[in-house]
Amino acid sequence: MNNSFHTAVMITLVIIFQLMINNFINPGPYIFISLVPFAVSLIPRNTPINLTIFLCFVIGLTVDIFSRGVIGVNAAAATAISVLRAPIYRITINRDRQDLTPIPEIRQCGFTKYLSYISIVCLAYMFIYCSLESMGVRSFLFFIPQFLLSSAASIILSCCFSRTVGSRQ
Amino acid sequence: MYDNRSLIAATITAVLFILLEVCSALLIVNNGIIQRFKAVGYIHDVQAFFWEKEADLTQFLNYKSDNQALSEENVRLKNIISKYRYRAEKMDSLLFSPENGGYFYICARVVRNVINSQHNYLVLNRGESDGIRTGMGVVTPLGVVGIVENTTKNYCTVISFLNSSQNVSVKLTGNGMFGPMSWDGISTSKSILRGIPAYVDVATGDTLVTSGYSIIYPPDIPVGTVRSTSVADGIVQNIEIDLFEDFRSLHDVYVVGNGDSEELKQLLKDE
Numbered sequence: 001m002n003n004s005f006h007t008a009v010m011i012t013l014v015i016i017f018q019l020m021i022n023n024f025i026n027p028g029p030y031i032f033i034s035l036v037p038f039a040v041s042l043i044p045r046n047t048p049i050n051l052t053i054f055l056c057f058v059i060g061l062t063v064d065i066f067s068r069g070v071i072g073v074n075a076a077a078a079t080a081i082s083v084l085r086a087p088i089y090r091i092t093i094n095r096d097r098q099d100l101t102p103i104p105e106i107r108q109c110g111f112t113k114y115l116s117y118i119s120i121v122c123l124a125y126m127f128i129y130c131s132l133e134s135m136g137v138r139s140f141l142f143f144i145p146q147f148l149l150s151s152a153a154s155i156i157l158s159c160c161f162s163r164t165v166g167s168r169q
Numbered sequence: 170m171y172d173n174r175s176l177i178a179a180t181i182t183a184v185l186f187i188l189l190e191v192c193s194a195l196l197i198v199n200n201g202i203i204q205r206f207k208a209v210g211y212i213h214d215v216q217a218f219f220w221e222k223e224a225d226l227t228q229f230l231n232y233k234s235d236n237q238a239l240s241e242e243n244v245r246l247k248n249i250i251s252k253y254r255y256r257a258e259k260m261d262s263l264l265f266s267p268e269n270g271g272y273f274y275i276c277a278r279v280v281r282n283v284i285n286s287q288h289n290y291l292v293l294n295r296g297e298s299d300g301i302r303t304g305m306g307v308v309t310p311l312g313v314v315g316i317v318e319n320t321t322k323n324y325c326t327v328i329s330f331l332n333s334s335q336n337v338s339v340k341l342t343g344n345g346m347f348g349p350m351s352w353d354g355i356s357t358s359k360s361i362l363r364g365i366p367a368y369v370d371v372a373t374g375d376t377l378v379t380s381g382y383s384i385i386y387p388p389d390i391p392v393g394t395v396r397s398t399s400v401a402d403g404i405v406q407n408i409e410i411d412l413f414e415d416f417r418s419l420h421d422v423y424v425v426g427n428g429d430s431e432e433l434k435q436l437l438k439d440e
Contacts (some may be wrong), residue, residue, distance in 0.1 A: 049182050057189040064196070070204060072196030079189045083182075106379040134198060 007103070011145070014161065015062055022067040029140075032150040036078050037125045038061055040085060043119065044102035056082035067100040070133065077128040084124055092116040106162040114124040118158045119151075120125060129140035210422075240276040240421050247423070248272040251387075255428075266360055271428035273385045275300055279419045284357050284425045289329035289416075291315060292321045295424060296323040305384040306357070311335050312414035313393040314422050316385060325424075331357060331416055339392055340380040341365075343372055347380040350392065350410065357416045360393065362408040368398050 018035040027033065044054055060078030064071045066078050093104055093113045108115040130147045189247045228235075255271035277299075281292035295301050297320045307314040307327050315327040315335065328335060331352050339362060340347035348364035365371065375395045382386025393410040401407045427433070 005287035013296050053182070053186055053189060057193070058194070061196075070197055070201035072193040072200060076190055076197065078340075079186065079193060132204070136203075145399060151191050 003044075005126075007044060010086065011039050011042050011059065014042065015059060020064055021065045022063070027107055027153070028148050031153050032126075032146070032154045033157060034073055034074075034122075034125065035117065035149070035154070035157060036128065037081060037121045038161055040078055040081055040125075041070060041121060041158075041162075042103055045086070046102045046103075047087065049086075049167070053079060053082045060159060069146045075134045076132055077125050079126050081121055081125050085121055086168070088117060088120045088124075092120065102111060106159060111159075114162060115155070115159060116160070119155050122154045123151050126154065187260050189294065197346070204369055221278065236421065240379065241243040244274045244276045244423065267322075270358050273426050273428060274397050275426070277301075277325075277422050277424050278364070279422060282329075282416070282419055284329070284331055284416050287333055289331040290318070291327040291329055291419070291422075293325050293327060293422065293424065294323070296325050298322050300426070301325045301425065302386065303431070304388075308386060308425050309414060309424050310388055310390075311388055312390060312412055313379060314414065314416075315361050328414070330414075331359075337386060337392070338380040338382045339377045341371065341375050341377055341395070343375040344369060346371075347382065350377070353409070360410045360412055362410055363401075363405065365406050365408060367404055367406050369406070371395055371398050371406065373397065377410060384427055385425075387425060 014035050016041070021033050021035070036059060040056050043055055047055070056077050056078040057148070060075035061072075063074045063078075067074075089104065093109050093116075101108060104114060104117055109117070126147055130143060130150065132147075134143055196206045199205070251272045251274070254426075275295055277293040277295040279291050280294050283289050283291070291307070291314065293301075293307070301317060301320050303317055304322060305317040307317065313330055315332070316330045319326045319327050330337065330338050333352065333354055336349040336351050338347060339350045341400040348358050348362050348367050350362045353359045353361050362377065363436050373395050377392050377394070379386045379388055379390040379392060392414040393414075393415055394413045396409040398408050
């Protein structure tokens with residue numbers, strides 16, 4: 001119960017931080033910083049899949065509602081990565097270790113494995129996000145830099161947050 | 170039992186996932202102008218695809234009536250052409266020959282087509298009440314089909330060209346040489362042209378058309394192409410012909426009559 005409460009608080013804090021980024025920081029048209037993939041990764045792995053999908057949808061929708069973007073884009077991307085995160089986890093982190101905590105952390109998994117995991121999750125999320133946001137209207141030369149820069153910024157911030165969360169736990 | 174539970178659980182997960190993604194998509198379409206515009210565009214593309222398929226299907230289902238209308242239109246046009254050609258040629262020439270006879274056409278549908286014997290025949294859905302008479306020719310735009318043998322009020326039988334006793338006068342478009350063409354007795358797509366002198370150079374692939382030197386068939390109906398040649402008896406050559414007409418898929422034909430046939434027959438009898 002305590003763990004669940006702690007996780008819920010952490011996810012709420014991450015969402016609040018995300019909203020602050022969205023509403024008060026403007027890094028330009030090519031960079032969109034998102035902590036939604038990190039928030040999704042905070043949902044414990046032993047959570048039932050249906051509940052995970054629903055929580056991811058709620059996280060995305062919350063960010064959509066309180067931001068200035070198109071409502072539904074974050075929800076769609078977060079719901080999509082809710083089903084992708086388990087296979088990504090198996091491929092990148094849990095190939096040989098079964099003794100890890102339900103929430104992947106940078107200290108426990110190791111920097112390289114965690115970076116691989118969060119990178120793939122962020123890339124998948126950003127690809128869906130940027131595709132839905134532009135809907136094929138913007139040119140490829142805009143889409144690629146936006147996708148790569150946004151992914152890089154989100155990955156770096158997610159690693160920093162994971163380190164902070166891990167140290168507090 | 171365990172498998173069934175897993176299947177049900179997987180189905181519920183899939184349904185939930187699709188449901189939430191659809192909800193997200195609806196929110197995006199309702200809240201984003203560009204997204205709405207693009208989504209409507211995609212929907213119109215899909216609609217257009219199905220409309221096109223529906224139109225194709227309707228066209229396919231209506232092909233019989235369309236085909237019938239086209240056949241009737243063809244007959245009407247052929248009769249007009251034939252009438253004007255006849256008048257023009259009568260005016261141009263004092264000589265009378267079958268080549269400038271007044272041909273008329275009646276469209277018909279094959280209701281029976283026997284092609285697997287040595288004496289093949291067809292039955293058409295036109296008879297005496299439609300103006301069909303014994304001895305009329307039966308043609309298509311791809312060649313000759315046969316000669317009307319018997320008629321009833323609404324039907325007629327046709328001796329198919331795929332008959333050992335049938336000859337059709339044809340000519341080579343390359344050099345104008347003509348001779349009798351008959352079925353080779355084996356294949357439904359081959360025939361033999363006999364009587365062309367051995368010294369005549371015949372090119373493979375040369376087209377053959379009806380010569381018009383008969384009372385039955387009008388001139389210049391393409392019938393086939395030269396496949397090969399062989400010298401027979403040292404003085405003439407037999408020319409193997411690939412027929413244009415596919416007798417296995419005959420559906421719509423034209424019965425062709427010659428308005429001057431009685432006069433011509435009388436003349437030939439007198440001679």
